[in-house]
Amino acid sequence: MNARSGLPPEVEPVASVLAEIPLFRVLGADGIRSTARAGVARRYRSGQIIFHQGDPGESLFVLLDGLVKVVFTTEHGDEIVLNMLGRGDTFGEMALLDGSPRSASIVTVRPAWVFALPRARLLELMREHPGLADEFLRMLGHMVRRLTDQAADLAFLDLGGRLAKLLLQLADKHGQADGVVDLPGLTQSDLAALIGASRPAVNRALQSLVSRNLISVQGRTITLLDVAALRKRGGL
């Protein structure tokens, strides 16, 4: 068995995380409580697959804690990492929209605590709280913008630029306040898959940033030393 069942229902801790998420905040305290009861929370270890691209999808997931990557695999087995998700992020929205299969896989990078909300229950919630549907649309809009940017980056930025931009994004979203990006479990191969490059090339680009004092690397911890220069390198 890969995952422990969420029973007994840890309603309160789940609800308290949901309350932090803008998407669910519109539901109010009561709505959040009943939402927490309507789904199941599970824990996963590092490197586990929460769902596979191609699976039927009948739930929306909320990452209550941990770190996961969204992996898109081509027919030939090549992988691109579309996004890294952290506490409070949701995934699995896509398959809910049109009932189509999962468009990507979700793999835990660090131990994760995940809440699954069945599609039917989500639709009910949307009907009761029109604000939730609005938030959902907003989120999709954000997703479309991100993907558009990613495509433009692949087309126009060189590897070093994409890496610089990625490090800034990771620091912003998952890093500590002082520009330290410490993501245990996130390998250089993952970085490579995030920017569509080979692993050796990423290594060299990292070294190059180190040699110019834009970042420092100790083990798997990366510290951003010169944010301004990194932004410039990333075309911002």
Next chain:
Amino acid sequence: MNARSGLPPEVEPVASVLAEIPLFRVLGADGIRSTARAGVARRYRSGQIIFHQGDPGESLFVLLDGLVKVVFTTEHGDEIVLNMLGRGDTFGEMALLDGSPRSASIVTVRPAWVFALPRARLLELMREHPGLADEFLRMLGHMVRRLTDQAADLAFLDLGGRLAKLLLQLADKHGQADGVVDLPGLTQSDLAALIGASRPAVNRALQSLVSRNLISVQGRTITLLDVAALRKRGGL
């Protein structure tokens, strides 16, 4: 003045095109009629800009006829063409979701006949016809999938593969039944911007496909001669 006003309201012809579009079909004949009355139809010449990236966006657009490209421009002026849209396609959805500025520009490639539906009116329609909101979500899902594919293609396919795949898509969406892709106004520069490549490189890739008898080119008309081989080249 770039565009002629849509007055007098050509309600019937507009309604008859709207009736062809799955998104609006859920409204029924009456709903479509009243939708047609709620917006404005305009005509544009080739090469005109319907709206600019960064503009405020308060309308959903339906392309009643013609051909337009969706152009995303970076801060440095580099352009990538995100999509080619034809009769029955919609655009401008993004800015409606969250009221943010237009995320891309729309440029006519051929003369276009365009219907603009104000955001407020669309939201009303969605309230009256929940099916419309469902269709809308479905459409967004499709958009996300397309962008994901585009990112994966940029990361994994070489220029020739991306071009082959693009030609298949264009033939499928805008071409004639016999594999003839005749898109007046669509230049090799446009093709290049669609696949994130330089114009000379696209030219050479086209020549290469011609020399292998996968396509033939006469002027601006491209005929797909060997769809199976093209699919293979495009990684399908």
Next chain:
DNA sequence: TCGGGAATGTGACGCAGACCACACCTTCTC
């Protein structure tokens, strides 16, 4: 605590495709 498999750092090689430059040919415009 130790062993082994994974992750990291580097070197060498080759080539796809960007960039520049220019000649030819079409297609609008007046």
Next chain:
DNA sequence: GAGAAGGTGTGGTCTGCGTCACATTCCCGA
């Protein structure tokens, strides 16, 4: 119908980065 403007076909050069190959170091699990 002539000129201008833009699109197309090709050549040459250069470099970023993929690929293969390997040594070194790290880290997790027994």
